[in-house]
Structures are given as structure tokens and as C-alpha cells.
Amino acid sequence: MTRVALATASWLPDLDEDGPHLISALAAEGVHVTIAIWDDPTVDWDAFDLVVIHTTWDYIDQREQFIAWARSVPRLRNSAEVVAWNTDKTYLRELEAVGIPIVPTTWLEPGDAFALPDYAFVVKPTVSAGARDTAAYEAGDNQAAAHVASIHQQQRTVMVQPYIGEVDTQGETSVLAFDGVISHAARKSAILRTGAGVRNDINSRAFITPAEATADQLALVRLVLAAVPEEVLYARVDLLPGPVLIELELTEPSLFLRHAPGSAERFARAIARAAAARLPS
Numbered sequence: 001m002t003r004v005a006l007a008t009a010s011w012l013p014d015l016d017e018d019g020p021h022l023i024s025a026l027a028a029e030g031v032h033v034t035i036a037i038w039d040d041p042t043v044d045w046d047a048f049d050l051v052v053i054h055t056t057w058d059y060i061d062q063r064e065q066f067i068a069w070a071r072s073v074p075r076l077r078n079s080a081e082v083v084a085w086n087t088d089k090t091y092l093r094e095l096e097a098v099g100i101p102i103v104p105t106t107w108l109e110p111g112d113a114f115a116l117p118d119y120a121f122v123v124k125p126t127v128s129a130g131a132r133d134t135a136a137y138e139a140g141d142n143q144a145a146a147h148v149a150s151i152h153q154q155q156r157t158v159m160v161q162p163y164i165g166e167v168d169t170q171g172e173t174s175v176l177a178f179d180g181v182i183s184h185a186a187r188k189s190a191i192l193r194t195g196a197g198v199r200n201d202i203n204s205r206a207f208i209t210p211a212e213a214t215a216d217q218l219a220l221v222r223l224v225l226a227a228v229p230e231e232v233l234y235a236r237v238d239l240l241p242g243p244v245l246i247e248l249e250l251t252e253p254s255l256f257l258r259h260a261p262g263s264a265e266r267f268a269r270a271i272a273r274a275a276a277a278r279l280p281s
Helices: 019-028 063-072 080-086 091-097 143-153 215-227 263-276
Strands: 002-008 031-037 050-055 106-108 121-125 135-137 158-162 172-178 181-188 208-211 234-240 244-249
Touching (some): 002 019, 002 263, 019 031, 019 263, 050 263, 063 080, 135 143, 143 158, 172 215, 172 263, 181 215, 215 234, 215 244
Parallel strands (some): 002 031, 002 050
Antiparallel strands (some): 106 158, 121 135, 234 244
16 A cells, blocks of 8 residues: 655644545545654654655744755655755745746845835745744834844844735735646635734635636746746645736645645645655655
């Protein structure tokens, strides 16, 4: 029997809302699933045909340990190299350099001066999940300076981006792909609100609805996927109105399987194929 581990955080031993759908779909593919805590030292990762990172949402406070763990797992998807690249949002600079339109971003390393924007804007660290340490501000709101300083004090890089107001009415579109093939899309309501203060929740809860990606969005998604350094088992491409890329999620994204009939089965088939191949160590 094919054995697959779904790696998760200790506070999510039952995975997220998509977990039951995926486990059921994997069972139908003849895959035996083990839910394993990624930093549990008793887990024998070599015992599995494949390890799939699923809900390891606590990595942001121990990123280096998480990357070291990923490099120690013999058959991991997405790969440790992808994890190291994708868990710091500076990867967006590389995508922009090859022509991918991203949300205009000012990158502030620790010690860099912060110039207060004269437009609504967002401040966040480059290593984050959900809306952790993230806030939206009105133009000229000097409270942002303390926010930037607090991130810099932790020796982290800051991103400053314009707040795209259309997201309040149009939301954010996520397009999911498995084995490079587009599977489905979902729309997320706006999470941030200007003046609401700094958010510190990892598992940000937006209102999710099924969506149909437009031709322009699909064209951008294909460009983004083509720019990924290697083939990946799963990808979530998050777009804001424009369309522009806000994030490429290749590590532990919510996949919104419960919002798209057939998507759990498509993902399960992709996992089963990868597991059957006994990926090289």
C-alpha cells in the first residue's frame, strides 16, 4: 500500500477544513494517510513514499528549523529547495525581474529609512503567514513608523505596498494548480481594513466563495507557474485586481478543496502519482 504523510503543525492535529475531503479522496486512490507533526522527533519520515506539507502554519517563528527539517525529509513535496525559496516573500522580486506584474513594493531591510506614503498602504514582514504582523494604513498615518520599527527590531525585512482599494469590492482571487494543471479558483474577501491596527493571526479567516478565473487571470497564472524554479506538486497563485500577483503559495497554502467539487480528487491523484514514483532522496 502506498503510504503518504501529511505534515502539519502541533496545534492542527486534524488538519484544516479540507483535511477530511483530501483524506477520503486519497483513500479512494489506495493511499494510506498518516497525519504527522512536522517537528515531532519521533516521526520516521523515511517510512513514507511521499511527505506532503499541508498545514505547517507555525513555521514562521522557526523558519530556519523548518527549512532544515524539509532538507532532512527524503521524499518531500513541495521540495525543500522550493520551501526555502518560497517562505520569504523576497521571491516576489525575482518574479518581478522576469516580467511578472506584482503589487508595487518597497523593500526595507533593517536599518533602511521608512518614508511615510501619501496613499493608503500596507506594511508586512517578508516572512509571515495569514495576516501575521500585517496592517493597512490610511495615507500619512504615522503609526506605521512604529510598526516598521518593530519588525526591523526583529531583524526582519519589511514590505510596504499600496492598499488596492478594489479588493474591498472584488476580493482576492486564488487559482489552484496541481502538477502544473489549473484545477479551480476561489475568491477571498478582504482581510485587511485601513486603520484597524496590526493583525497577529496566522490563520486569517476570509470569506471564501467559488470563483471562475478570467482569461487575464489565467494568463497571468500560467506565466507565474512557468517562472517557478522547478516543477511543483501544488501551487496557489493569489491575485489582486489588475490582475497583479500578491503571493505565490508553494509551501503550506489552504487549497479550498471544499469549495470546488472534484478538486480533492484531482489533488489526490497528483499525490498518488508522485508517491508511486518513489521520488528520489
